[in-house]
Amino acid sequence: MTRRARLALAAVLGASLLLDAWGIRWGLAGDYSWAPDELLPSAVREGVGQRFSHGWHEKYGPFHFAVLALAYLPALAARRLGLLAADQPDFDRILALVGRLVSLLMATGTVWLVALCGRELGDEWAGILGAGFTGTSATFVYYAKTANLDVPYLFWFALSLLFYVRLLERHRMADYLGFAAAAAAAVATKDQACGLYVLAPLGVGAALHLRRSDEGDRRIMGTLADPRLLGSLGLGLALLLLFDNVLLNPAGFLAHLRLIAGPASHPFRMFDNDLAGHVALARQTVRHLGFAMGWPAFLVCASGVAAALARARPHRRWLWLLAPVVSYSITFLHVVLYGYDRFVLPIALVLSLFGGRLLARGLRSPPPLRTAAAALAVAVFTYSIAYAASVDRLLAGDSRYAVERWLAANVPADALVAAGGRAGAGSGPRWPASSRCIPTSWS
Numbered sequence: 001m002t003r004r005a006r007l008a009l010a011a012v013l014g015a016s017l018l019l020d021a022w023g024i025r026w027g028l029a030g031d032y033s034w035a036p037d038e039l040l041p042s043a044v045r046e047g048v049g050q051r052f053s054h055g056w057h058e059k060y061g062p063f064h065f066a067v068l069a070l071a072y073l074p075a076l077a078a079r080r081l082g083l084l085a086a087d088q089p090d091f092d093r094i095l096a097l098v099g100r101l102v103s104l105l106m107a108t109g110t111v112w113l114v115a116l117c118g119r120e121l122g123d124e125w126a127g128i129l130g131a132g133f134t135g136t137s138a139t140f141v142y143y144a145k146t147a148n149l150d151v152p153y154l155f156w157f158a159l160s161l162l163f164y165v166r167l168l169e170r171h172r173m174a175d176y177l178g179f180a181a182a183a184a185a186a187v188a189t190k191d192q193a194c195g196l197y198v199l200a201p202l203g204v205g206a207a208l209h210l211r212r213s214d215e216g217d218r219r220i221m222g223t224l225a226d227p228r229l230l231g232s233l234g235l236g237l238a239l240l241l242l243f244d245n246v247l248l249n250p251a252g253f254l255a256h257l258r259l260i261a262g263p264a265s266h267p268f269r270m271f272d273n274d275l276a277g278h279v280a281l282a283r284q285t286v287r288h289l290g291f292a293m294g295w296p297a298f299l300v301c302a303s304g305v306a307a308a309l310a311r312a313r314p315h316r317r318w319l320w321l322l323a324p325v326v327s328y329s330i331t332f333l334h335v336v337l338y339g340y341d342r343f344v345l346p347i348a349l350v351l352s353l354f355g356g357r358l359l360a361r362g363l364r365s366p367p368p369l370r371t372a373a374a375a376l377a378v379a380v381f382t383y384s385i386a387y388a389a390s391v392d393r394l395l396a397g398d399s400r401y402a403v404e405r406w407l408a409a410n411v412p413a414d415a416l417v418a419a420g421g422r423a424g425a426g427s428g429p430r431w432p433a434s435s436r437c438i439p440t441s442w443s
Helices: 003-021 041-049 063-080 088-120 124-135 138-143 150-170 173-189 191-196 200-214 220-224 227-243 250-261 275-293 295-310 313-319 322-336 341-363 369-396 399-410
Strands: 416-420 436-440
Touching: 003 088, 003 124, 003 369, 041 063, 041 088, 063 088, 063 173, 088 124, 088 138, 088 150, 088 341, 124 138, 124 295, 124 341, 124 369, 138 150, 138 275, 138 341, 138 369, 150 173, 150 191, 150 200, 150 313, 150 322, 150 341, 173 191, 173 200, 173 227, 191 322, 191 341, 200 220, 200 227, 200 322, 275 295, 275 322, 275 341, 295 313, 295 341, 295 369, 313 341, 322 341, 341 369
Parallel strands: 416 436
Antiparallel strands: none
């Protein structure tokens, strides 16, 4: 990597880290959070207390719970040694911040992995620019500062994508095994990641068969029995069983599957399972991509995909990147039949590489195309940075902060306060420590 490229990558990583870290304490509390679906210390503590066994189950598997439990260890040790004095609510707030810092680190790692994918594909500037698109996604910036599972599983997906790109080029056993291990971690972190890999054996197997055919062995059975294919499948399944603690907690694992296939999924369905429903879902997915990435970035990245498809032969390695996107769309989005902007994060990550490739090729072209590409890059990234920063500004200006200031100034010490609606459900303003809040419901 040239010095100029290293500086550019450092700038992308630095900007991404600043965007992600800004507002990381937003709505932070020990026993609840303003961020819906965030993993809280109480949930991690409960899982550890049951050793993720004896029927323990949640909407999500135990893997990231265990990751957070490990991340909590330094704070727990400091408290035990008397280096950290905090009562339980304050200590849980510290642990909740640790959980968010884990997401922050994994978000930065994800941006870096996108850059590495571009370099492995033979275009380091495509990777750097693609990393810029990923790091300035508004949805990505939001989830990078919460303890939700969306950025952690995206990190594991990005790592698996790096091994995927490498194995398609070199077909080394180490890359096959790395791909399988990272894929298992992604699925164990958040089950929906399974959609990214359902069709992976077909794509990887086809690529391996083409390589073996080039080497003179066109036997399909030879490909199916190849140690690289069998070894990666075996390792992936074994690690998934380990990460999900299936052998020590079979009842909990089955209860988890029933939960995600039933109450945690069916009530959220937005579209009918017919042609009109699937078309509407596809349109919504495009809208979510435009919202998550910002429309200028999405249009550039979509144009990059179109340009690669138009000249498929020289872009064959790049087009293999679309296999996880197709798999995810078919086997997850169009199965659950609902979606949110966070659901398109892995799609946006892949598209970012194509957008980076398009801009990088333009910047290497002779004038006036190079000038136009530079102007486009400046305009799109200026918009994307401002768009992503708007998330941080909105969090910093959350109206609940004004309510908290009023409560602190006007609620007497030791006051007993009844709170109803969302304020009593944990997503309202945080109450002064000297007062007691009783959640109340009324009609």
